[in-house]
Structures are given as C-alpha cells and as structure tokens.
Amino acid sequence: QVQLVESGGGLVQTGGSLRLSCANLGRTFSTYAMGWFRQAPTKEREFVAAIRRTGGLTHPADYYADSVRGRFTIAGDNDKNTASLRMISLKPEDTAVYYCAAQNVQGGPWGSWGRGTQVTVSS
Numbered sequence: 500q501v502q503l504v505e506s507g508g509g510l511v512q513t514g515g516s517l518r519l520s521c522a523n524l525g526r527t528f529s530t531y532a533m534g535w536f537r538q539a540p541t542k543e544r545e546f547v548a549a550i551r552r553t554g555g556l557t558h559p560a561d562y563y564a565d566s567v568r569g570r571f572t573i574a575g576d577n578d579k580n581t582a583s584l585r586m587i588s589l590k591p592e593d594t595a596v597y598y599c600a601a602q603n604v605q606g607g608p609w610g611s612w613g614r615g616t617q618v619t620v621s622s
Contacts, residue, residue, distance in 0.1 A: 500525045501580060501611040503599045508616030515620070516587040521599030521613060523580035532602040533575040533582040534609060537595035537618075544598070548573040548584060551605075567593075580611075589620045 502525035507518050519535070534549030546564050550573045554560025561573050570589075575582035582599055596615040603610055 501528065501601060503580070503601065503611055503613035505597060505599045505613045505616040508597060508618045510619045510621065511589055512621050513590060515589050516585070517589065517618060518586070519584040519597055519599075519616060519618070521575075521582040523601075527578070527580050528603075530577045530580060530601045530603055531605050531607070533573075533577060533580065534600045534602065535573060535582065535584045536598045536600055536609075537593075538598070538615075539592075539595040542595075547571065547597070549602070550575040550577075550582065552577045586618075589618075591620045591622045594618060594620050 504524055505521050507520050532549045532551045535547040536544050537547050538544040548563045550561045570587055572585040596617050598615045599613040600609040601611040
C-alpha cells in the first residue's frame with residue numbers, strides 16, 4: 500500500500516523560500532503523475548503543481564496553478580513515487596497545509612494522499 504509522507508513545511512517570512520519533499524514509505528508502483536495540493540483555513544483544497552510521467556514541447560511534464568507559476572518548481576519520480584516542491588517568493592496567501600498526491604492513470608483520480616505539512620508565511 501502506498502504511504503505518502505510530506506516534510507519540509509514551516510514558518511517563513513514573506514519573500515522567503517521553502518522546499519517540500521514527499522516520500523513513499525509503502526509499496527511503490529508506477530504512477531502517471533505526482534502532485535501537490537494545498538488547503539488554507541476555511542477554503543477548499545486546491546491544485547498547486549504536478550509532474551507527469553512524460554511530457555513534450557507542447558505539453559511539459561510539469562504544470563502549475565496560475566497562482567504559483569514562476570515561483571514554485573516541482574520535481575518528482577513516478578517510479579519511486581517521490582516529489583518535491585521548491586517554493587520561492589512566498590506570500591501570506593501561500594499559507595496552507597500542503598498535500599502530496601499520486602495519480603495512477605491519466606485522467607484518473609488522485610487516489611493516494613499524504614497527511615500534509617503546514618506552510619505558514621508571515622507578513
């Protein structure tokens with residue numbers, strides 16, 4: 500069974516940076532994509548970034564929410580079910596619990612989730 504575990508969250512000032520990591524402590528399996536989502540207090544969980552198994556010129560392997568594009572960079576390994584999220588120029592509105600997730604097949608649900616890591620950006 501997949502067991503995703505996030506790490507690297509913390510408290511940082513506006514403009515600062517953090518790097519989140521996601522590891523699979525359980526059985527590995529080949530995924531189509533590894534991704535990051537976040538949920539701020541009183542808000543719904545939202546997509547942040549993902550990295551697909553394959554990509555090309557018109558459809559890069561990595562893709563981002565508009566709110567983080569240019570500031571966040573995702574990396575990952577779909578065979579090892581690992582992912583990282585490099586975040587720079589952080590803003591108070593980036594404050595949220597960040598979750599790692601795995602998508603088994605293209606267009607399918609994000610079926611495996613970690614428990615999340617808190618990121619707090621102070622103003």
